[in-house]
Amino acid sequence: MARYVVRRDAGLYGYERALRRAGLGPVAGADEAGRGACAGPLVAAAVVLPDSPGRMIQGLKDSKLLSAAQRERAYAEIIAKAEAWSVVALGPGECDRLGMHVANIQALRRALLRLEVPPRYVLTDGFPVDGLGTPGLAVWKGDRVAACVAAASVIAKVTRDRIMTELAETYSDYAFEIHKGYCTPLHQSHLDEHGPCPEHRMRFDNVVRALEISRERRAAVTG
Incomplete structure (x- = not known):
């Protein structure tokens, strides 16, 4: 069996290129936003990026390394170019009922299972996700080393920030x-x-x- 190695200098798309060469494309990435918050939903997103150098997301990074304006621009470009994307939100009641770790895995799993393009391999940020029927890898700081995970982090973060801004209108006492x-x-x-x-x-x-x-x-x- 051929062995594929992702070099440290392979760039943000290195994992996906190596997996596709191994016949494991499409590759999906998943990440969440709001795990450490004490209010609002936990939001998870999954993204399958296109296998085309001409459709790479310009300036893509971990959402935490982008300004709010940069995230909004990246969000729009990801939505326009992705082969598939999905996003789910678990409310605070469900987070309390499940506990944050279980809620995190549940949210990632739901987002991945909602993708219209079924992936043949899954990359997740930090935590492995079972129950997908698809091989995968949990990557430490995945949103900084894998493009599809970084894209998922942007979708999750922008979606959650928008939700929290809307909630501020209903619960104006909390900023x-x-x-x-x-x-x-x-x-x-x-x-x-x-x-x-x-x-x-x-x-x-x-x-x-x-x-x-x-x-x-x-x-x-x-x-």
């Missing part, structure tokens, strides 16, 4: 449009002042503490 539900000092100050809203994840210790503070405050007023 979701600024911190996007992550555990920043600004978010915590609003959380401590107003208590949790339905978009908060009740498994997070800081949310539980804020709920207790809110209950104590109400008890003091009514008592």
Whole structure:
């Protein structure tokens, strides 16, 4: 059997080129956004990029290394050029019920299974995903070394940021449009002042503490 090695200088598309040479294309990448947030959904995306140098995504990187404007431009280009893409969101209630690790795997699996172009190989960021019926590899920092995973990270991040901006209109006390539900000092100050809203994840210790503070405050007023 032929052996294919991905060189360190192969670039962001190196994994996909090697897998296609081995007859394992199409290759899908999957990643999530919002795992560490204490409010809002967990969003996962999966992407199959085209096997054509002329359709490469310009300036593609891990979404965390791009500005908001760069992510929006990359998002539009990925949507236009991808052979297939999908995105799923798990709400805070489902995240609480499953626990974040299980929710993360569930979200990645659902996104991959929704692809209209079935992949023959799957690359995921950090965690292996079973139950796909397709071979795959969990790649450490996959969104920085594999183009399809980086593309998935952009789709997931942009989708989630848009959701959080919309939620800010409904829950205006929390400034979701600024911190996007992550555990920043600004978010915590609003959380401590107003208590949790339905978009908060009740498994997070800081949310539980804020709920207790809110209950104590109400008890003091009514008592």
